Amino acid sequence: MGQLRLLLQVAFRNLFSSKINLLIGGIIFFGTLLVVVGGALMDSMDSAMSRSIIGSVAGHIQVYSDDSKDPLALYGSMSGEPDLAALDDFSQLRPFLEKHPNVKTVVPLGTSGAIVTSGNTVDLTLSNLRALYKKRDEAGETPELRESIDSVKGHVRQMVNLMADQTAKSEQELGGAQKDPAEVEALARARTDAFWDAFEEAPYSALELLENRIAPQIPDGDMLELRYAGTDLDAFQRTFDRMEIVDGQPVPTGQRGMLLSKFFYEEFLKMKSALRLDHIKQERDLNQKTIATDPDLQRWVKENQTQTREIIFQLDPVKTRKMVERLQKLLGSQEPALDKLLTQFFTTDDANFDTRYAQFYSELAPLLELYRLRMGDVLTITAFTRTGYMQSVNVKVYGTYQFKGLEKSAMAGALSLMDLMSFRDLYGYLTADKKAELAEIQKQSGVEALSRDEAEEALFGEASDNELVAEATSSDVDDQAAFIGDQGALTRENLLQRVYTQQEIEQGVALSAAVMLKDPELLEQTMVELRQAAKDAGLKLRVVSWQEAAGIIGQFVLLGKLVLYFAVFIIFVVALVIINNAMMMATMQRVREVGTMRAIGAQRSFILGMVLVETLVLGLVFGSAGSLVGSGIMALLNSAGIPAGNEALYFFFSGPRLFPTLSASNLVAAFVIVLGVSAISTLYPAFLATRVSPLQAMQTDE
Amino acid sequence: MNPTASQSSIVSITNVTKDYTLGKVVVPALRGVDLEVHAGEFISIAGPSGSGKTTLLNLIGCVDTATGGVVRVAGQDTKQLTERQLTNLRLNTIGFIFQSFNLVQVLSVFQNVEFPLLLQRKLDKAQRRERVMQLLEQVGLASHAKHRPNELSGGQRQRVAVARALVTRPQLVLADEPTANLDSVTGQNIIDLMKELNQKEGTTFIFSTHDAKVMSHANAVVRLADGNFLDRISAAEASRAMAAGGH
Numbered sequence: 001m002g003q004l005r006l007l008l009q010v011a012f013r014n015l016f017s018s019k020i021n022l023l024i025g026g027i028i029f030f031g032t033l034l035v036v037v038g039g040a041l042m043d044s045m046d047s048a049m050s051r052s053i054i055g056s057v058a059g060h061i062q063v064y065s066d067d068s069k070d071p072l073a074l075y076g077s078m079s080g081e082p083d084l085a086a087l088d089d090f091s092q093l094r095p096f097l098e099k100h101p102n103v104k105t106v107v108p109l110g111t112s113g114a115i116v117t118s119g120n121t122v123d124l125t126l127s128n129l130r131a132l133y134k135k136r137d138e139a140g141e142t143p144e145l146r147e148s149i150d151s152v153k154g155h156v157r158q159m160v161n162l163m164a165d166q167t168a169k170s171e172q173e174l175g176g177a178q179k180d181p182a183e184v185e186a187l188a189r190a191r192t193d194a195f196w197d198a199f200e201e202a203p204y205s206a207l208e209l210l211e212n213r214i215a216p217q218i219p220d221g222d223m224l225e226l227r228y229a230g231t232d233l234d235a236f237q238r239t240f241d242r243m244e245i246v247d248g249q250p251v252p253t254g255q256r257g258m259l260l261s262k263f264f265y266e267e268f269l270k271m272k273s274a275l276r277l278d279h280i281k282q283e284r285d286l287n288q289k290t291i292a293t294d295p296d297l298q299r300w301v302k303e304n305q306t307q308t309r310e311i312i313f314q315l316d317p318v319k320t321r322k323m324v325e326r327l328q329k330l331l332g333s334q335e336p337a338l339d340k341l342l343t344q345f346f347t348t349d350d351a352n353f354d355t356r357y358a359q360f361y362s363e364l365a366p367l368l369e370l371y372r373l374r375m376g377d378v379l380t381i382t383a384f385t386r387t388g389y390m391q392s393v394n395v396k397v398y399g400t401y402q403f404k405g406l407e408k409s410a411m412a413g414a415l416s417l418m419d420l421m422s423f424r425d426l427y428g429y430l431t432a433d434k435k436a437e438l439a440e441i442q443k444q445s446g447v448e449a450l451s452r453d454e455a456e457e458a459l460f461g462e463a464s465d466n467e468l469v470a471e472a473t474s475s476d477v478d479d480q481a482a483f484i485g486d487q488g489a490l491t492r493e494n495l496l497q498r499v500y501t502q503q504e505i506e507q508g509v510a511l512s513a514a515v516m517l518k519d520p521e522l523l524e525q526t527m528v529e530l531r532q533a534a535k536d537a538g539l540k541l542r543v544v545s546w547q548e549a550a551g552i553i554g555q556f557v558l559l560g561k562l563v564l565y566f567a568v569f570i571i572f573v574v575a576l577v578i579i580n581n582a583m584m585m586a587t588m589q590r591v592r593e594v595g596t597m598r599a600i601g602a603q604r605s606f607i608l609g610m611v612l613v614e615t616l617v618l619g620l621v622f623g624s625a626g627s628l629v630g631s632g633i634m635a636l637l638n639s640a641g642i643p644a645g646n647e648a649l650y651f652f653f654s655g656p657r658l659f660p661t662l663s664a665s666n667l668v669a670a671f672v673i674v675l676g677v678s679a680i681s682t683l684y685p686a687f688l689a690t691r692v693s694p695l696q697a698m699q700t701d702e
Numbered sequence: 703m704n705p706t707a708s709q710s711s712i713v714s715i716t717n718v719t720k721d722y723t724l725g726k727v728v729v730p731a732l733r734g735v736d737l738e739v740h741a742g743e744f745i746s747i748a749g750p751s752g753s754g755k756t757t758l759l760n761l762i763g764c765v766d767t768a769t770g771g772v773v774r775v776a777g778q779d780t781k782q783l784t785e786r787q788l789t790n791l792r793l794n795t796i797g798f799i800f801q802s803f804n805l806v807q808v809l810s811v812f813q814n815v816e817f818p819l820l821l822q823r824k825l826d827k828a829q830r831r832e833r834v835m836q837l838l839e840q841v842g843l844a845s846h847a848k849h850r851p852n853e854l855s856g857g858q859r860q861r862v863a864v865a866r867a868l869v870t871r872p873q874l875v876l877a878d879e880p881t882a883n884l885d886s887v888t889g890q891n892i893i894d895l896m897k898e899l900n901q902k903e904g905t906t907f908i909f910s911t912h913d914a915k916v917m918s919h920a921n922a923v924v925r926l927a928d929g930n931f932l933d934r935i936s937a938a939e940a941s942r943a944m945a946a947g948g949h
């Protein structure tokens with residue numbers, strides 16, 4: 001007792017007596033600080049990201065077919081969509097998985113990517129006009145209809161004029177070489193009064209000219225890459241409770257339909273000018289950037305000033321007039337030209353931005369279509385089937401959704417949701433509907449039995465004459481109706497209305513099953529047990545954790561942790577060497593003291609104890625100081641939150657800010673590491689100290 | 703040597719040699735020394751520089767081992783003892799007073815004196831306290847118990863060292879030139895203190911010195927020359943010899 005107290009006293013008093021100890025203490029202090037703060041940050045990020053991944057699409061466990069060529073990658077992989085074998089019948093898989101006591105829910109999933117064509121403004125306006133003429137042909141003309149037709153016609157004419165003006169301008173600037181003379185001629189013709197005077201006589205041929213010759217000259221028709229997950233939408237909503245509907249409504253139970261990711265809807269379907277305003281606002285408000293200093297913001301302002309066509313094209317003459325009036329009032333200007341007014345309006349700086357932003361949404365936006373797609377519109381999705389055919393499916397977009405806290409995350413917003421039926425169609429599997437359709441073809445074409453390949457080709461084929469599959473724009477529908485016949489059209493119409501039973505939804509192909517657990521702590525164990533169960537049942541299944549299922553993304557935090565631990569390792573190896581050397585020096589400095597103790601009767605074990613206790617005290621004191629400061633920093637960060645800075649980080653932070661927490665395990669880990677390192681680094685010096693001879697006490701060097 | 707003599711001897715040295723090897727050169731520091739020291743003696747070891755005084759004291763103090771011959775301390779042949787046993791022998795039987803005091807700087811005067819008692823683990827806290835204070839009183843530093851060594855003068859430090867050497871009631875105290883770092887008056891005081899303790903407690907003292915005045919307190923002076931035992935003479939003879947030798 002007395003000895004230990006003495007050792008502690010010696011240790012404490014030696015603590016600040018030498019510079020070497022302070023150096024060692026400093027290293028231990030910063031080492032602990034690093035381990036505490038870094039470890040807590042990593043852990044917080046890890047759990048935030050795991051919440052993001054688990055809570056958005058992955059669940060705790062993903063189960064998919066063992067016949068798959070590639071590993072499952074819910075967020076896509078480097079080489080595109082992974083090649084997965086299908087789970088043939090989800091309705092059999094679900095009860096199998098739910099048998100496990102730790103399984104809470106099972107959701108069928110299939111992720112894939114497709115191209116979505118969104119026509120440009122001209123296309124949309126023209127098809128709108130065509131629809132009006134068609135309505136007139138069917139139902140006869142009413143004064144209201146006439147008014148609508150004239151308004152849209154005026155809009156189209158205005159667009160043509162604008163295009164011609166712009167072409168002339170760019171010709172002046174560029175010397176006008178590349179233009180196809182046929183196109184130039186068509187544009188010139190569409191501008192003449194004669195063309196518009198003759199419009200009513202043959203509206204369809206006039207429309208044709210506009211559609212085929214003029215519209216293609218507008219380059220802003222988009223091919224959008226859309227990633228989607230086909231799923232049991234109700235089960236999905238129940239399971240991933242962070243999911244919330246933002247615009248529109250949920251897809252009615254059992255019906256085909258789609259929920260676009262809000263992120264996708266905003267980023268890719270919103271009017272660019274509005275989107276840029278949103279971006280500027282966000283950067284200013286959230287990240288305290290200024291237009292004056294930030295090049296990105298300046299670029300957006302510039303783009304808004306120059307790229308006003310998207311707005312101008314949208315406006316028919318009436319709306320154009322209104323817009324001009326409003327802008328003149330807002331800007332206090334007499335300028336009559338809309339493009340100049342818009343440019344002036346979008347000339348924003350840090351002083352006027354917030355006002356302009358508010359004005360845009362309150363005054364200008366009501367005159368505009370802010371999104372290229374409205375809730376309730378039918379979206380045509382074109383995808384390559386598993387067998388390589390081009391396949392298109394029309395899906396009604398009911399709404400947009402987001403995951404709470406991940407609103408701004410591109411990663412969480414990467415997936416739009418779709419019903420399983422449409423997904424199966426796109427993926428190229430025979431659904432009951434397809435089978436019925438196939439039977440219809442067989443009946444009509446008089447072929448008794450088609451081979452499966454032929455049938456698939458007929459159903460999913462791209463260039464076949466059997467235009468069974470509805471394609472994008474409504475304008476085409478009438479033409480195809482001739483091929484398909486009334487019945488086919490009816491079928492398609494029915495498909496969008498039809499209500500499927502839960503059994504129909506589940507009896508069929510899915511690519512994977514997301515499994516939510518009751519107790520996430522038992523993840524590993526549950527995985528092992530599910531694997532065993534699958535093996536026992538003769539099911540060829542792969543069972544992977546959310547982390548694996550997330551593909552590259554799942555590796556990110558792992559990578560981050562590795563980097564941290566590697567840094568910690570390096571730091572501590574360096575610390576080890578420094579502490580070791582410092583302790584050697586300290587021991588050498590104390591040779592006479594140690595020798596004296598040995599001479600007056602201290603055993604080697606006492607000397608060893610002395611050095612070790614000193615290191616321990618050093619480690620504990622400076623380690624505690626480090627942990628204390630680290631805890632302080634973490635407390636600060638926890639209350640203030642770390643801003644994600646850019647959207648990519650939202651996913652990893654599970655929200656716009658990470659509120660990191662410090663767990664006891666972080667502190668324990670820090671202490672264990674620090675004490676371990678200091679103990680290891682003193683072993684040799686301590687050994688040397690025990691070898692000091694009592695003869696050293698006799699040195700006379702004072 | 704007759705056995706009774708060797709039994710009453712606290713130190714018995716027989717034909718001891720000590721060679722230091724410096725690289726390939728062998729330096730003989732002691733060339734066959736015999737010495738008997740009896741309990742209660744107050745002996746000074748004298749001799750010119752390099753004659754082997756320190757070497758001899760180190761052998762007696764069990765901090766070094768002889769090359770040849772037998773060193774017996776408190777009846778034990780030090781060659782036969784293990785490192786641990788030697789340490790225990792030093793702890794329980796021998797006290798050390800060093801030329802440069804060798805106090806532990808971070809410990810107080812009290813703690814420095816208490817240190818050997820803590821190593822011994824024989825006394826409880828109260829007993830230790832009593833013993834330490836008793837010695838501090840004897841060396842006249844009771845009022846300085848809480849001071850740190852660097853707050854004391856050289857003479858005071860050496861008194862603390864004397865107290866530390868005696869706190870375990872050792873049979874033998876060794877002091878290699880205990881006054882060399884002190885002025886002559888202070889050195890004189892230390893020797894007086896040692897002599898006093900020698901007489902009161904009966905502790906055997908062996909010390910080396912160059913100083914004739916210091917030597918004069920000794921019961922006997924053992925003279926070494928070039929690693930050889932020269933003679934054992936009285937203090938008076940020694941001071942005469944030194945006066946004659948002009949040294």
Ligand SMILES: Nc1ncnc2c1ncn2[C@@H]1O[C@H](COP(=O)(O)OP(=O)(O)OP(=O)(O)O)[C@@H](O)[C@H]1O
Nearest residue numbers: 722724729730731750751752753754755756757758
């Ligand atoms: N560690 C050592 N290594 C080599 N030679 C040594 C060592 N210690 C002492 N010697 C040599 O041994 C001889 C005796 O030395 P010692 O220190 O015992 O003499 P001393 O009588 O104490 O001298 P001084 O009066 O100067 O202290 C000397 O020649 C010395 O050089």
Ligand SMILES: [Mg+2]
Nearest residue numbers: 755756757878
């Ligand atoms: Mg000497």
